[in-house]
Amino acid sequence: MKRIRVNLKNRSYSIHIGSGILKDAGKILKAELVGRDAILITNDKVKKLHGRMLISSLKRQGISTKVFTVPDSERSKSPAVAVRLLEDIARYDTMKNIFIIAFGGGVIGDLAGFVAATYKRGIPYVQIPTTLLAQIDSSIGGKVAIDLSIGKNLVGAYYQPKLVLSDVAVLQTLSMRQLRNGLAEAVKYGVILDEKFFNFLETHMAAILSKNQKNLIAVVNECSRIKKDVVVADEFETKGLRTILNFGHTLGHAIESAGKYKLYHHGEAIALGMRMAAHISHQVLNFSHQNGQRLNNLLTSVGLPSSVKRIGWAAIYQHMLHDKKFICGKNKFVLAKQIGKVRILDGIKLNYIKSAVKAYSLAN
Ligand SMILES: NC(=O)c1ccc[n+]([C@@H]2O[C@H](COP(=O)([O-])OP(=O)(O)OC[C@H]3O[C@@H](n4cnc5c(N)ncnc54)[C@H](O)[C@@H]3O)[C@@H](O)[C@H]2O)c1
Ligand SMILES: [Zn+2]
Numbered sequence: 001m002k003r004i005r006v007n008l009k010n011r012s013y014s015i016h017i018g019s020g021i022l023k024d025a026g027k028i029l030k031a032e033l034v035g036r037d038a039i040l041i042t043n044d045k046v047k048k049l050h051g052r053m054l055i056s057s058l059k060r061q062g063i064s065t066k067v068f069t070v071p072d073s074e075r076s077k078s079p080a081v082a083v084r085l086l087e088d089i090a091r092y093d094t095m096k097n098i099f100i101i102a103f104g105g106g107v108i109g110d111l112a113g114f115v116a117a118t119y120k121r122g123i124p125y126v127q128i129p130t131t132l133l134a135q136i137d138s139s140i141g142g143k144v145a146i147d148l149s150i151g152k153n154l155v156g157a158y159y160q161p162k163l164v165l166s167d168v169a170v171l172q173t174l175s176m177r178q179l180r181n182g183l184a185e186a187v188k189y190g191v192i193l194d195e196k197f198f199n200f201l202e203t204h205m206a207a208i209l210s211k212n213q214k215n216l217i218a219v220v221n222e223c224s225r226i227k228k229d230v231v232v233a234d235e236f237e238t239k240g241l242r243t244i245l246n247f248g249h250t251l252g253h254a255i256e257s258a259g260k261y262k263l264y265h266h267g268e269a270i271a272l273g274m275r276m277a278a279h280i281s282h283q284v285l286n287f288s289h290q291n292g293q294r295l296n297n298l299l300t301s302v303g304l305p306s307s308v309k310r311i312g313w314a315a316i317y318q319h320m321l322h323d324k325k326f327i328c329g330k331n332k333f334v335l336a337k338q339i340g341k342v343r344i345l346d347g348i349k350l351n352y353i354k355s356a357v358k359a360y361s362l363a364n
Contacts, residue, residue: 002221006140006228008160008235015140015164015224019213022053022167025128026061034124034162035099038065039089041112042103043072046130049173054103054128066092070111074261077111077146079155085115099124099162105131105178106138110153113144117159127164131174132182132216133267135166136189136223141231152261158236166224168216176303177265179209183302184248184267186219188274189226191295192244195340197222202294205301243344247334248274251357254320258311271304272360279356280348281335291339312363313354320353 001018016028029038038058042051047069055065068088070076089098102112102125109127116125127139145156171179183201190198200218201208207215227245234241252273256264264272278295281287300306308316320331331353332346 002217004221004224004228006160007232011142011160011235013161013163015166015228017135017166017168017217017220017224019169019217020167021165022050022128022170023057025054025165026057026059026063028165029058029063029126029163030061032163034126036063036097037099038063038101039092039098040065040067040101040103041085041115042067042069042108043076044069045072046104046108050130050170051103054101064096070108072107074107074147074152077107077114077152079146079148082111082115082118082146085111086119089115089119099126101126101128102139102161103128103130104134105129106134109134109138110143110145110156113142113159113161114146114156117144117157122159124162125159127161129164129166130170132171132179132220133185134182135168135171135220136182137185137227139164139166140224140227142235164224166220168213168220171216172211176209179211180303181265181267183208183219184271184274184299184304186223187295187298187302188245188247188270189223191274191336191339192247192334192342193226193229193340194222195338197226198294198298198339202298202301205298209302240344243332244334244342247336247342248272248277250320250323250331250333251276251316251353253323254316255308255311257322258315258319263310264305268305271299271302272308275299275306275360276353276356277333277335279359280333280352281337283352284345284348285335285337285343287336287338291336294339295336306360308357308361308363310363312361313357316357316361317354 004015100116102109129135129139142158142160145153148154248270252270256269278292333348
């Protein structure tokens with residue numbers, strides 16, 4: 001088992017990564033003294049696939065478990081579902097030493113983390129992420145949130161978990177589309193900070209896609225380390241460093257939202273956004289065409305989309321204007337200088353953005 005320490009003073013915690021470690025969750029949690037009574041927040045799908053393993057592991061260590069399930073949908077990240085969970089927890093919480101376990105993908109992680117951050121002004125919680133995206137991205141860094149009807153992630157907090165436990169064995173049941181979705185963020189980490197990891201993805205993609213456990217551990221380990229470094233350097237996003245995690249996200253978010261969150265999963269939209277960001281990077285930062293080609297080839301080898309269908313420049317532009325990264329009408333882009341090196345730039349000329357979008361869009 002690998003262990004990564006996230007050093008954040010009195011909010012420090014460990015990320016445990018391995019294959020088949022879900023059965024040791026009870027022992028690991030007990031050693032970290034998180035609490036005696038677990039509130040397990042999950043959905044029916046994850047509960048059915050992997051719940052028994054986790055619950056029996058907790059039971060063996062004398063940790064009681066109360067399970068609350070929410071519907072398997074982004075719509076569960078809503079005020080209504082959060083309040084319902086809070087009421088359920090308050091009713092259950094008498095003479096107990098409770099803590100929350102977020103057991104699922106990023107939806108469950110963000111929602112359960114938000115509930116943990118707000119119930120009694122904050123109780124301990126643990127992330128046990130079960131999608132690749134959640135293992136390499138959303139479970140690390142303490143950003144928790146719910147959505148409002150007007151936009152995603154508008155209500156939330158920075159609230160670090162007590163522990164993250166990533167078992168790559170649970171990814172065996174994950175659909176290929178969801179695996180590819182997570183891999184878009186892995187490619188992003190390579191581009192922003194780590195050429196060596198980018199090379200690793202180039203040479204091992206076939207094995208990763210076949211869910212080879214050793215390779216999945218390497219992916220989760222490297223990505224967790226990279227994200228941890230960024231979070232430790234800029235926990236509350238006050239220094240501008242955490243912004244580099246948004247490579248591909250300015251246009252990616254616009255595509256995701258123009259597709260009403262139905263047409264593309266997040267990672268698919270981000271893959272398109274990264275291809276476009278690389279195109280702008282050629283113009284603005286002399287990012288080489290050879291490196292642009294490497295990025296395109298890697299994303300294609302993952303099986304991520306290579307062009308936007310059905311959404312044109314006008315719609316993407318409209319949605320970009322409404323993004324929270326568009327501060328006072330000024331755009332902000334993370335652009336690549338080389339693989340492993342990025343810069344944050346604002347006020348990119350509209351012409352550059354437009355030609356990048358048009359280069360990867362089949363619609364007008
Ligand atoms: N907090 C952050 O820093 C951060 C970062 C990135 C994304 N997010 C959030 O994460 C969410 C997306 O997360 P996601 O991509 O994990 O989506 P998700 O949570 O919807 O999970 C995707 C699907 O996979 C299923 N699933 C989960 N584990 C499984 C398993 N082991 N086997 C089979 N199926 C499984 C889920 O039930 C769901 O149907 C969004 O709400 C996004 O805003 C948060
Ligand atoms: Zn993302």
